[in-house]
Amino acid sequence: DSGVTQTPKHLITATGQRVTLRCSPRSGDLSVYWYQQSLDQGLQFLIQYYNGEERAKGNILERFSAQQFPDLHSELNLSSLELGDSALYFCASSVLGGPRNSPLHFGNGTRLTVT
Amino acid sequence: GIQVEQSPPDLILQEGANSTLRCNFSDSVNNLQWFHQNPWGQLINLFYIPSGTKQNGRLSATTVATERYSLLYISSSQTTDSGVYFCAVEAHWNSGNTPLVFGKGTRLSVIA
Secondary structure: OOOOEEEOOEEEEOOOOOEEEEEEOOOOOOEEEEEEEEOOOEEEEEEEEEOOEEEEEOOOOOOEEEEEOOOOOEEEEEOOOOHHHOEEEEEEEEOOOOOOOOOOEEOOOEEEEEO | OOOEEEEOOEEEEEOOOOEEEEEEEOOOEEEEEEEEEOOOOOEEEEEEOOOEEEEEOOEEEEEEHHHOEEEEEEOOOOHHHOEEEEEEEEEOOOOOOOOOEEOOOEEEEEEO
């Protein structure tokens, strides 16, 4: 058990809908990262938060947004969903503001299916 | 951006065999980590190893940063070793707080 908790485990929704994925980092970790894993694109970095502030941004679509709350849990919001958004969404956490000198620990992921 | 190439893409082993997985990267790195994604999709951090050698049970890893590659050794493989092994790096030129870039992985199948 990595200590990173993601909910829900599975999500099935229709095109055009909006969903929220939730992540609780390991105790003591200040950084939260979101990654998307699809069959054709592999593991793609979306966004990182450190202690409530956005720290780095990757290939995140404008339809997607995220935030980290004062208790350090994070939410990833996906809106106007398309079939191509179907993927496994991972949250990871680390102690420091970047992965440098700080191993990354992943949650079990949320499998999103858009029909 | 930095490129990460892993080889081989697929590997099938008989239980008990040894294997070596390779990760090549295109730039100097500050950070290199190896992960195992098991058949249930869980991603497990195996090693944080920007340079040098580390061992953890039947697994060991070596990173030669000056030559831009890392190797993951699996000895006496077991069926539970099956899954995808990812190498992920952070480029040295980055000012910090940038994400790990993942390779496409090596898919390992260990047969009893």
